[in-house]
Amino acid sequence: NAGVTQTPKFQVLKTGQSMTLQCAQDMNHEYMSWYRQDPGMGLRLIHYSVGAGITDQGEVPNGYNVSRSTTEDFPLRLLSAAPSQTSVYFCASRSGYNEQFFGPGTRLTVL
């Protein structure tokens, strides 16, 4: 049982580049979400999904897209990277009202 996995662990982009952060879980959780955490700050919800084919926006969705074609995978796409998107990105999953399981995070720097 790998839990929640994220790739890559580190990434450096130039302004304007696009990329996809990968997230996968093997616990058959229906709920998955993406958060960003800026230095010394809390976790802010970017997008979330309540099941395959169903996604919605969180607090800070601008500049990011998501899709959920399977229960297991929930990729986050940065359309045109900006320095303001430099952050640590966490993917999380849960079942019902139970605890959220977090991935190890992706540390993204945009130059």
Added chain:
Amino acid sequence: QQPVQSPQAVILREGEDAVINCSSSKALYSVHWYRQKHGEAPVFLMILLKGGEQKGHEKISASFNEKKQQSSLYLTASQLSYSGTYFCGTGSNFNKFYFGSGTKLNVKP
């Protein structure tokens, strides 16, 4: 939407107690508590659900006042391993779940 946590930071000596508070302006279905060590992902501590159900680690205790939309985390007889940043997360419906800005706890010998 984000819950408000207090205090922002706490310094304790080993063995001392601390209380961390979390409040929301919206009616809540659930409150979660997590601890995050530097450079790591948040780790689950406890869930409190509307109606009184609680799930979590044995050594952690917390309360949830549904009417006031407030929760408190009680850390007793603190140990060095308790150091880290504590986050509360709240859900006013099943889908959207928001975290507070965190309380940094430093336990010294």
